[in-house]
Amino acid sequence: MSALAAPVPMAVAAPRRRLPVWWMILPALILLGCFLLLPYASILVMSFREASTNAVYGPGLTLGHYGEIVTDGFVWGIVWRTLRTGLIVTVATLLLGYPVAYHLASSRSRWASLLYICVISPLLVGLVVRTFAWLIILSNSGLANTALKWAGLIGRPIIFLNSSLGVTIALIHVFLPFVILPLLGNLQAINPEVAMAARSLGASRARTFFKVTLPLSMPGIQAGAILVFVLSISAYVTPAMLGGSQGRTMAVLVVQYLVDNFRWPAGAALAIFMAAITVSIIFVYLKLTARAMRRLP
Template sequence: MASAHPVVAVLIRPRFNPVPLLLSAPALLLFMGLLLLPLALTAVLSFSVYDSQLGVGEGHTFANYMAVLTDDYYHEIFTRTLLMSLTVTVLSVVLGVPEAIILSRMRSPWRAIFLVIILAPLLISVVVRTLGWAILMGNEGLINTGLLNLGLIPSPMKLLYTMTGVTIALTHVLIPFMIISIWASLQKLDDSVENAGLSLGASRATVLRRVVLPQIMPGILSGGIIVFALSASAFATPAILGGRRLKVVATAAYDEFTATLNWPLGAAIAVLLLAGMLAVILGSNRIIERRYAQVFES
């Protein structure tokens, strides 16, 4: 087959359109200035030399990263943060999927009312919300008082300054993100597909497992990523409900910046937290995509 004439090839070649780039340039510059630049400066700071008497000095070193990677104290903190984030994510999925499905099947005005109730925790300051949980979880708080009056427990449960209390509060705070993500996927779900499964003799549980859940899996995945990232980097809730002894990565980095004034070590902890979050998120995303690709191919 003869090749196209050079003049025709030039005429049909798509031209570069600078309009989209120009329109997105202000937002791109704002994103770089408010997010990428501080992250780059934090990464540079993490390689700085620190002296307890002189503070941050000149030169660069890997000692800050080695101090974190080789110390069992920081290993325990990172492991605790990982387990806390995974637990909050799993609880958000288990509780959020039924809530989102029920919410999607509600009629007006009940849907709008319950949507406001679900989003209510996001409308309150994180400090005020966490202090409210501290009052509820105290030895004489509403939770222990109610359980004692009902005779369900012989003595007050210890919820404050425990990982259980932190996990409960974080799940309450972050579950709206999971519900909104799943609800957005449910809006794209075709009701006729679900009705077709029911008409062919499948039970509602089978339709939910074989038809509904695979179609809302992108919403579950995106909601899980949001919940995991926010819980892994949470500061106020673990700091107030966990106390000084129950440290997570965010509170450990904060202490290095404010208490010991070892800014390079605190920056190294923050960079490792970011790298760990990206590794877990990208890895889980890749594994889930491969598994569902195999399911649909088979």
């Protein structure tokens, strides 16, 4: 009887080589580098250049533009007006947008889709067209003043245009969806059984909202507030068309330095100065909100 044949060894497939993980984010890094970091670096370098009357900037380097900004009370007034407008717009959009987002997240009505369309409708119209519409609404004989006069609330027209008031109203309308959409996604991600458990333990609707729902929605509030604040203080079209000299913001001032006065190094220094202030405020806000969220139950 013949001996059994020895088993033939099978070839072991070589393991596939895996690409490094960073290859997946390489396209995003290239885009950020080309369209964000390089322009910022160019602006930063230009802010230290000497001014010139026959070119964009002169050959030398100087810190004089930043010194001029820091010691100019007019610039600090514009900075304060810009930050104040951004803060008011952020708080107003949060107060107006949270109830809408909460209703959309909890509603099962067929009208919820219509409300969602109304929320995103400002994004479907061009910014210039929306601003022209606010020019008509907020004029002395416009819809807003006419309605207030008809209701007997005012005797003389309110000056909405060429002031920070008109700019603030228009920016709230423009950026309201940027608060509602992050909040909506956050509220929809909250497990409804958590609120049901709180109600089953005897908590009222108000106590459940303030002790459960509101703390769990803090990430959406944080993201929406940062988004609206950054967009509102960097907005140009709306303040330029509605603000006039009394509602001028830093974005308008920077463009005036660059285009009207042809002072590119000074305008670049203004832009870097405002960007540094914005980053500092956001950093402090993130630290404070992160600490507050850690203390929540």
